[in-house]
Amino acid sequence: MTLELDRPAALAPGRPIPSGSALAPRGRRLSRGGVSGSAGGDDTAGSAHSAGRLRRSLAVTLPLLRRPGFVIAGGYLLGVGVAAVAPSLIAPLDPTATVPEAKLSPPAIGSWFGTDELGRDLFSRVIHGSTLSIEAALLAVGIAIVAGLVFGVLSGFIGGIVDAVVMRIVDVMLAIPALLLALAIITAIGFGTLPVAVAVGIGIVPGFARTTRAEVLRVKSLPYIEAARVGGASWLRILFTHVLPNSWGPVAVLAVLDVGAAIIAAASLSFLGFGAAPPAAEWGTLIADGRNFLITAPWVSLIPGLFVVLVVLSLNHVARTLDEVRR
Amino acid sequence: MSAAPTSVGMHEPLLEVRDLTVSYRGSSGTVAAVTNLSFTVAAGETVAIVGESGSGKSTTASAITGLLPTAAKVSSGSIRLDGVELAGASDRVLRGVRGRTVGLVPQDPGVSLNPTIRVGRQIGEAVVAARGPRGRSLDADVEKLLIDVGIDDPELRARQFPHELSGGQKQRVLIAIALAGSPKLIIADEPTSALDVTVQRRILDHLESLVHAHGTSLLIITHDLAVAADRADRVLVLADGELVEQGPSAQILRLPSQDYTRTLIAAAPALSTDGRLVVRHSVAAQTAQEPADEVLRVTGLRKVFPIRGAGRERQEFVAVDNVDLVIRRGETTAIVGESGSGKTTTLRLALGLERATAGSVIFGGEEVVGRHWRSLRHLRHRIQLVQQNPFGSLDPRFTVFDSIVEPLVANRVGDRASRRRRADELIDLVQLPRTVLGRIPRELSGGQRQRVAIARALALEPELILLDEPVSALDATVQGQVLELLVDLQRRLGVSYLFVSHDLAVVAQLAHQVLVLQGGVVVEEGPADTVLRSPSHPYTRELIAAVPGRSALIPEGAKL
Numbered sequence: 001m002t003l004e005l006d007r008p009a010a011l012a013p014g015r016p017i018p019s020g021s022a023l024a025p026r027g028r029r030l031s032r033g034g035v036s037g038s039a040g041g042d043d044t045a046g047s048a049h050s051a052g053r054l055r056r057s058l059a060v061t062l063p064l065l066r067r068p069g070f071v072i073a074g075g076y077l078l079g080v081g082v083a084a085v086a087p088s089l090i091a092p093l094d095p096t097a098t099v100p101e102a103k104l105s106p107p108a109i110g111s112w113f114g115t116d117e118l119g120r121d122l123f124s125r126v127i128h129g130s131t132l133s134i135e136a137a138l139l140a141v142g143i144a145i146v147a148g149l150v151f152g153v154l155s156g157f158i159g160g161i162v163d164a165v166v167m168r169i170v171d172v173m174l175a176i177p178a179l180l181l182a183l184a185i186i187t188a189i190g191f192g193t194l195p196v197a198v199a200v201g202i203g204i205v206p207g208f209a210r211t212t213r214a215e216v217l218r219v220k221s222l223p224y225i226e227a228a229r230v231g232g233a234s235w236l237r238i239l240f241t242h243v244l245p246n247s248w249g250p251v252a253v254l255a256v257l258d259v260g261a262a263i264i265a266a267a268s269l270s271f272l273g274f275g276a277a278p279p280a281a282e283w284g285t286l287i288a289d290g291r292n293f294l295i296t297a298p299w300v301s302l303i304p305g306l307f308v309v310l311v312v313l314s315l316n317h318v319a320r321t322l323d324e325v326r327r
Numbered sequence: 328m329s330a331a332p333t334s335v336g337m338h339e340p341l342l343e344v345r346d347l348t349v350s351y352r353g354s355s356g357t358v359a360a361v362t363n364l365s366f367t368v369a370a371g372e373t374v375a376i377v378g379e380s381g382s383g384k385s386t387t388a389s390a391i392t393g394l395l396p397t398a399a400k401v402s403s404g405s406i407r408l409d410g411v412e413l414a415g416a417s418d419r420v421l422r423g424v425r426g427r428t429v430g431l432v433p434q435d436p437g438v439s440l441n442p443t444i445r446v447g448r449q450i451g452e453a454v455v456a457a458r459g460p461r462g463r464s465l466d467a468d469v470e471k472l473l474i475d476v477g478i479d480d481p482e483l484r485a486r487q488f489p490h491e492l493s494g495g496q497k498q499r500v501l502i503a504i505a506l507a508g509s510p511k512l513i514i515a516d517e518p519t520s521a522l523d524v525t526v527q528r529r530i531l532d533h534l535e536s537l538v539h540a541h542g543t544s545l546l547i548i549t550h551d552l553a554v555a556a557d558r559a560d561r562v563l564v565l566a567d568g569e570l571v572e573q574g575p576s577a578q579i580l581r582l583p584s585q586d587y588t589r590t591l592i593a594a595a596p597a598l599s600t601d602g603r604l605v606v607r608h609s610v611a612a613q614t615a616q617e618p619a620d621e622v623l624r625v626t627g628l629r630k631v632f633p634i635r636g637a638g639r640e641r642q643e644f645v646a647v648d649n650v651d652l653v654i655r656r657g658e659t660t661a662i663v664g665e666s667g668s669g670k671t672t673t674l675r676l677a678l679g680l681e682r683a684t685a686g687s688v689i690f691g692g693e694e695v696v697g698r699h700w701r702s703l704r705h706l707r708h709r710i711q712l713v714q715q716n717p718f719g720s721l722d723p724r725f726t727v728f729d730s731i732v733e734p735l736v737a738n739r740v741g742d743r744a745s746r747r748r749r750a751d752e753l754i755d756l757v758q759l760p761r762t763v764l765g766r767i768p769r770e771l772s773g774g775q776r777q778r779v780a781i782a783r784a785l786a787l788e789p790e791l792i793l794l795d796e797p798v799s800a801l802d803a804t805v806q807g808q809v810l811e812l813l814v815d816l817q818r819r820l821g822v823s824y825l826f827v828s829h830d831l832a833v834v835a836q837l838a839h840q841v842l843v844l845q846g847g848v849v850v851e852e853g854p855a856d857t858v859l860r861s862p863s864h865p866y867t868r869e870l871i872a873a874v875p876g877r878s879a880l881i882p883e884g885a886k887l
Contacts, residue, residue, distance in 0.1 A: 056767065223719040230678065230712040231734035231783065232704065241733075245724050 060325065070321045073314035080311055083127045084134035091127035095120060096279045104297040113303045116289060126304050129281035136197040136275075136282075137262040143201030144262075145255055148208020152251075155209065156216030157239060167213070170206040178203035179268060186274050193276050200265040204258050211254050215247030222246075253323045260315035267308055283308050339410070340367035341511055341544050342391070347404035347414070349386050349395065349568075360386040360399065361568040368512065368544045373535070375547040375555030375576075377591065378565035379802045380773070384548045385434075387565075388514050390414075391546075392431050393421035409511055426457040430505030432515040432534075436497035440489040447473075447485025450503050457508025472503040477533050494666070495526040502534060506541075513538065516548045523665040523829050524873040531558055550802045552591045553832075553875035556580050564588050594804040606856040607814070608659070608839045619656040622791050622823045623677060623710075626651050628686035630672055630847075646672045648847045649686070652825075653840075654791060657817060659824040661838035661855070663831060663870065669847035670827045674793050677825060678712060679703055690791070708738055708787035715796040717776035721768040727754070727779050728764040734786045753782040757812060774805035778812065785816070794826045798833060810836050832874050835859055843867045 064070055083090050099119035107114040113122035155166040173181070182199035189195045219225065220243060228238050263283070269275055270284030278285070283304055290300030349361040361383040368374045378384040389395045391406055393413060406413040409428050413421065425431075433439040440449060450469045455461060461468060466485075473481035476499040489497055498518065505513055515534065535558060538545045549555050555562050556576045564571040564579070564587065572585045583589050630647040647669040654660045662670040675681045677688055679695050688695040691706055711734075714720040721730050731753055732746045741749065754761055757778040768776055777797060784792050794813070798806040814837065816822060828834050834841060834855070841858040843851040843866065851864040862868045 223714045223716055224722045226680065227712065227714060227720050227780070227783070228722075228733060228737070230680070230707070231737055232707045232787070233733065233737035237737055242722050246722065 064321065064325060067321060069317055073317040073321075076310060076314045077318065080130055080134065083130040085131075087124075087128040087131060091121070091124040093121045093124040095124040095128040095281060097121075104293060104300070106297070107299055107303070114297070114299045116300050117293060117297075122286075122300065122303060125281045125286055126283070126307055129283050129286055129304075132193050132276050132280065133263060133266060133270075133283045136193050136200070136266040137259050139194070139197035140201035140204065140262040140266065141255055141259050143198060144204040144208050144258065145251070147201075147205045149212050149251065151205070151209040152212025153216055153239070153244070156213040157220065157235075157243065163213075166209070170209050173203075173206045178265065182265060182269060183272075183274075186269065191274050191277075193282070196266050196269045196275050199269070200262050203265065204261065207258065208251065208254065212247060212251055215250055216243055219243050219246045250323075253319050256315055256319035256322065260312035260319075263308060263312055263315075339407075341370045341372075341409055342368040342546070343405075343407045344387075344391070345405050345407075347387070347390065347406060348402045349383070349390050349399055350402045351396075351399045357402075359402075359568055361390070363404070364565075364568070364570055365404075366563055366570070366573060368546055370511065370544055371538075371542045372561065373538065373545040373547065373559045374561045374563065375549060375559035376563045376565055377549055377552050377555045379550055379804055381567070382565040383568035384550075384565050385516055386568075388431070388516050388546070388548050391514060392425060392429055393418075394431075426453060426508035426510065428510055429512045429514060430508065430510035432498075432501050432505045432513060432518050434517040436494055436501055439501055440497055442489050444488075445485065446487055446489060446492065446500050450485070450500065450507060453504040453507035469503075472506060473500075475506065475537065476500070476503045477529075478503075495523075495530060498526075498530055499533075502530075502537075506537065509541065510543065512544045512546060514546045514548065517550070518547065524831075524875075525665060525869055527554075527875075528873040551875060552580075552588075552594075552803065557875050564591065590804060594807040606835045606859055607837070608855055619658060621653055622656050622690070623652075623654040623825070624687075624689045625653075625673075625677060626687050626689075628673065628676055628688065629684045630669070630676055630681065631684045646847050647676065650842075650844070650847075650849055652842055652852075654823050654825055655839075656790070656823055657821040658839040659817065659826050659837050660840040660842065661826040661828060661834045662842045662844055663828060663834055664844035665829055667846075668844040670829075670844050671795055672847075673844070674795055674825060674827050678710060678793055708734070709789050710791045710793065711784035711787065711789040712793045713777070713780050713784050713795065713797050716800050717773050717780055718768075718800065720780050721776055723768055725767070726764065727766055727768075727771070730768075730779060731764075731782050731786055734783060738787065740787070749786065753785055756785065756816065757782045772805075773801050774809060777801060777805075777809055781809075781812065781816070785820070785822075788820075789822065791823045791825065794824055796828055797826075799828065799830065806833065813837060830874070831859060831870055843870070 079090070087095075097120065099115065101119065102111075102115050103117055103119040105111065105115045105119075111121055111123065113126060116122055116125070151166050151170070155163045178200075182196075182203050185199035185202060186195050189198065225238060225242055228242055233241075266275070267282070267284035267287065270282040271288040272284075273288070275282045275284055286304040287301050287308070290297070290302075290304070293300050344367070345365045347361055347364045348359055350357040350359045364383075364387060366374070376384045376387060386395070386399065389399070390401055391408065391413065393416065395401070401414045404414060408424060411420065411424060411428070413424065416424075440446070447466070447469050450472055451465050454465060454468050454472070469485055470481045473484055478484050478496060478499050484492065484496070484500075489500075492500065513534075518530065518534070531554070534545070537543070545558075547555060547558055552562070552564075556579070559576050561573065562576050562579045563573040564585070566587050571587045572579065572583065579588060580592065583592060628647055628650040629645070632644045632646055633642070650669075650673055652660055652662075652673075662673055664670045672681065676683045677690075677695075679688075679698070679700060683696045686696060691709055693706060695703060695706070721727075725733070728750050731750045735741055735746050735749060740746075750764060751761055754764060759775060759778050759782075763771065763775065763779070768779075771779065777800075781792075781797075797813070798809050801809060810833065813824070817824065824837065826834070826837055838855040841852065841855045842849050843858065843864065845866050851858055851862065851867050858867060859871065862871060
């Protein structure tokens, strides 16, 4: 039996596989017909390469847009993102301007969330408060990702004593309740948005370290790592080209989830009075401000609270969808 | 096409599938996995469904057990099992049928048992589900089932967890679970493809005798025509969801009426040659030439793994003991043995991935044992590896191009343009179209992936390639193609192979020299045709006898 015969006809070199023929850039190949054979090959490989990448990223994104839940949650988060970057675009009213005659007025058209005890527009305060709250949450998660990745990779990739030491430290951190740890850190480094972010960030490092380590351990034992090693790749190359990109998925999902957790933690801390100083607004302080009027004017606490809840729910939904798609 | 007239004189066959069409809902509309399939299984009969992956054979099995995935639907046709219509039946009806009328032996024994529950309880659950509460007699029932499926010391085994059992024992436990409700039909979905050949043979022998003893019907789903021909009364050949041919096993093998069946037969080495192993590289051809120079020489190789015992005491496990082997330029040395025989460890030691306890490995005139991985970098590019599982050996995020040129990038060989050219050459060499360079592994079939892995191993122009069961994860027809490719590459490039396999039919196609390993010790070695045609060690003879596809063609007395 000869090779030519037992090989499926579609696999003959130079003939495109039917299913992939859409991405074979035959048009460009024709236009460069005069170039020598090897250069023609270059072109094929190169554009097949980028076309394939584009098609794959489209294949991932398009189905996402067909999920109404994801679109709603994503749209809401996008709005919150805009609010954090340019709050005046969404809420043109000054969040600190007091109108004493309109204090504690309920939600109405034009004043969507009502006003607080000084007659400040709550909608503006929530929108303008986004900047500080989102900043704090992103900073916290940023700290957690960087520190968690470093610890997790060190632990999982090097193993042995390094692994034992890092993981015991992580165990100790996990043993202390996150909020307690954050309170202790804040008392040590002082009040304000930045310290709150640092404190919350440190509190969620262990989760990232654990997840990263588990993923690195999983990927490290896969055959293609061994193949790369036999191919002569150095450990650093293996780490950066194979291990990290392939362990990144679950960590990214956890990051989106933890932005939600960080928002809640930061709001809790500012609710307790450790956050930004008045009159600057943060979501936590807004909720806290209304607690004296819970009976007479419940919207002052409830509406900012609901706003935060929706942000966190949206983040959870997005994280879960991303997790499903990744699989 | 002629269906065997098995049901003549019987009122109704046990299983009757008529015009069955199963389709999958996908992003681009529905795709039929099985189209207009009709067949019957009579009481006490053994029928095999043979086909490559994607032929719809497993879908058929799932349809009969009512375990189709949610995206799949029986769009037309009927499945009558023991007088009950199963197509479109409610879950309650199906639950009544499963276990009691039809038992399933799943594909992979490694993942089909719950790792946290003792084996005895898992069998017990199946017994209770099928026969109702049993009270105190349950333990006795479980024990009897374990004895039935041939497990030694059933009382101890029942109290063990799945991870404490070997693959073969787990498979027997799964058979016990399938037998728990004394079903009239047992469906075995690739029952042995995850097992060693000798274990596979014992399990199938046992399943066969159980089926005969109980008068049960057996439906074997397999990609291996040889296994089917050995075991079944009747064989159905499936391709792309359609029935290609059916008939009694011997008839299908000797007088196949369809081209596709002939391809399948040609792909099963033991079948195409009338059940005898034909060695490609015979001694006559070898002695005619001067012996080529040595590429790799292994002497007195030994590897001991420490294992943690129950208490404080340290135990040792000798994986490889005093192994000698020589690989010559342009030749293939095969190491044959079952899992646990130390064949893969030997390969890893030769490569320097594991540290040898004692002995020497000389490659390119240099001693490899005891040297640091980094200090061997200059040798590394001359010795490369092709791994067993093509589904795990390629980085899922790398395109084929990235994977193939990775050894070049890692060793800083050439620039962008020269790597491009080399990738084109390599992809031509392994006979894939250049368009696959832009794809990622997920978009390739198993055979294509293995070709990519071979191209990657060739990238640095090595003198020696280590092949760790390179075709065992592939379909029979694809196996044949990849083996042909390897032989062709050896002829063209003069590369040497160290080849590890448990399948003697595959070894016969590739090897010049054969080493038979049992428990880490070489029990027999020599030129391929001497070892495979006139084996001197009983273990080698057992391995040869276990090659499937022989019993259907060779009369009982003529076997080795």
